[in-house]
Amino acid sequence: MNKRIFSWAALALASTTFLSACGGGGGGGGGGVSSDGSAAAAAAAAQQAPSAVAGYTAVSSTVSGGLGYPFGSHQTAYVAGVKPTSATQAAQDAVIRTQYDKWKAAGVRAACGGSVVSFNSSYVTVSEGAGYGMLLSVVMAGYDGQARDLFDGLFRVVRSHPAYNTGYPALMDWRVNNDCTGAGDGWNAMDGDLDIAMALLMADKQWGSSGTVNYKAEALATIAALKAYNMTSDGFTKGLPNAANNRTSDYMITHFKAFRRATGDTFWDQATDKAFYLLNLMQTKFAPNTGLVPDFVINTGTNPTPSPGFVGDGNAMEGFYYWNACRLPWRLASDYVTSGDDRSRVVTAKLVDFFQSSSGGDPSRMQSGYRLDGTSLQNYPDPAFVGPATAGAMVDARFQPFLNSLWTFSAANLAQGYYGTELQLLSLIVATGNWWNP
Known part of the structure; x- marks a missing residue:
């Protein structure tokens, strides 16, 4: 899975297409106009310099020859709440590893030029499943030596199936037929794209963005499209x-x-x-x-x-x-x-x-x-x-x-x-x- 993925970031951020039709797939938004009436303004907002936000210290975005947050490292302690005490940390982590392996073996397969989280007999995958799969693979890096290949394969399918009726190619057509054609009529499902954007930000922290995929740029493109359309x-x-x-x-x-x-x-x-x-x-x-x-x-x-x-x-x-x-x-x-x-x-x-x-x-x-x-x-x-x-x-x-x-x-x-x-x-x-x- 070393094939370079075409970046939709520049195209999505520059898009000025506005639609009045409603979205589809249980979460598409109605109307493609951003909060101030301009997709370009939404894109500009998405590229502003980050500012400090109280309440959480993010994982360092500097990744050099390793992982930013390997599974099981627990390097950022929770700031609130409690955790289960009926099993040791080692036992809890072992359950996660075992279940992840079972999920990956049963629910993930190669298809449509990349990887998919299988949905049902009618549709090979949905954007919701792609988002879940990207979140799981980025979190499990460090345990799963193939996590990045899986993540990039899932993302390849995401970007090769844009929600064309939204006017924003950084949003995904919300479901895909078994023959890999689009089945969501070109509309997006907001929850899937929200998770995809979040997973891309996490990928930037986990692996950095200087490799095959510029995760940070792709995340910003999706965030801008979500703001403008959803x-x-x-x-x-x-x-x-x-x-x-x-x-x-x-x-x-x-x-x-x-x-x-x-x-x-x-x-x-x-x-x-x-x-x-x-x-x-x-x-x-x-x-x-x-x-x-x-x-x-x-x-x-x-x-x-x-x-x-x-x-x-x-x-x-x-x-x-x-x-x-x-x-x-x-x-x-x-x-x-x-x-x-x-x-x-x-x-x-x-x-x-x-x-x-x-x-x-x-x-x-x-x-x-x-x-x-x-x-x-x-x-x-x-x-x-x-x-x-x-x-x-x-x-x-x-x-x-x-x-x-x-x-x-x-x-x-x-x-x-x-x-x-x-x-x-x-x-x-x-x-x-x-x-x-x-």
């Missing part, structure tokens, strides 16, 4: 069918903060604030007894409410804590343990309080989805729900016994299929102290 001018994420609706699992606080550090653009502070505003509103107004949040929110800039259904993913369950929102405890815990931002702790603690009380502290009694009043939707503990809850329980020492039970249960019930495996493994990487931010 964000509103006042900092809300966009969803479907218009910019006033969005998906709570796209509120990736760690990513927004990393984009802020990488670009110096204070817009991403605004995005962080708007995400917390909506999360707090959903919990306090619509789920005061449970703290649960819905998959989708509508009317974000005027009168935000949970989706009535058939707005984003096209099903009746969008107003519930379901297969999208289940990722939030992992995403928010990732922020809290590395930044100490109490807003992440408050939101996550409400969720974990509900999980603990409703299950009696027994992870095997957790459910896979809930209405906002706490009524269960599916009576089994899927790893896509239990895994993120494991990371979530790190945010407060009062959850220590529950965290230990969640870790033990997850380690004994490791997932094998798409989605559940990725969410569980990424969540356990956070829980074991192996996550780091660029």
